[in-house]
Amino acid sequence: MSHDTLSGLQSNVLVTDFDGTMTAVDFFDVILDVIPTDTMPDYWGECVAGRLTHVEALHGIFQHAPRDLAVLEKLLPKTQLDPRTPECVRQLKQHGWDVVVVSAGSQWYIDRILAPIASEVRIIANPGDYTPEAGLSMTWPSRDVPWYSQHFGIDKAAIIRELQNRGTKRIAFAGDGRPDVAAARIVTANNLFARSWLADVLTDEGLGFHRFEKWSDIADALLSE
Template sequence: MSDAVLVSDFDGTMTAEDFYSLAAARLLPPDALGPWREYLAGRMTHFEALRTIFSRIRAPEAAALAVVADMGLDPGLPAALRRLHAAGWEVVVASAGCDWYIRRLLDGAGVRLRVYANPGQYLPGGPLVMDAPPPSPFTCAGTGVDKAAVVRDAMHRVRTVAFAGDGFADLPAALLVPAGLRFARGDLAGALRERGEGFRDFAAWSDIAAMLLGQEDAS
């Protein structure tokens, strides 16, 4: 049994880039991010925005997989995970993205993790069809995957829980953990600053492992 759990976002956290933004830039017309702007304006849910963007992709699967490869999965991830596991940490991925590309990147890196993400499949010639996960304690309408519920579940199992993320949708989950165990960059970091909430910045996901292994007793 693990002594501690790190719940981590995937796009922009374990990777350098988000799939949706790379796909929009390379595979879609200039107005492709309209649904994302609707989400930011509060007129569309996060899940519906991503599903709509993905539904507009028309390209061979090889082209979409080339985008996946360029998301920039942290090359230090496998070694960092080995160090965390050896120290008693379980790592769980909680993503509002699609498991179609998440599992490919993790499998390609030889990494096996518990993943909560929206299921999907790439049809011949496109699009990427992303579905809502089946109802469970870890699902919600807004994002598909309820990251805060994943964090709360971990808190019921172990004493020490950390969270890492980069987006606005990560805020509810991030606020559940202590500032010293809250890792943020990008939009999540900005949202936490606006609220006067503390967090630890990171450049690459493997930096989080190094920080956690130096403060296992933080609370």
């Protein structure tokens, strides 16, 4: 993951969150569903209270994930990637839109879930790893990247600004959660797509946006303009 992740893109770029935006369910929620949560600290509670960073909280949850790789890999489809994703990415590309996936989750599971379209999208996420001994882990990207964030690992608003600085003609953004708020606030209403928690926050702030239910809704909206 380097600055070059954003080089050579088309003039229109859809910057999109992954968990809960391209998928129906967040990967960490899939993990929380299969492990007894009374055996672990309240990572999210500690995160919301400011005692853990988002990166530390997700890493903490990941450490409780099954240590058997075969079991772990069987959990990936439970995130329910929008089945129209490959078709929509290709249609968007044909109409001058590139897709940049930006996530405060980890590259480990996003790379695997998006493997069929790996060459057709750019992915910026936190570094993640799995070994039988250390289990599933997540850490921060290099401090050298312009979108480094101590809290989320990945600063999505900084990625939008980086694309703006590079002269990208049009930038759309889609998201659903806390790591998406800052980026959503700097995108114009016609280019902003939100659901769930993010949609509620933007509504409270009086900011305009397109509401979506599944990721292909976004592609359909951009392609029908």
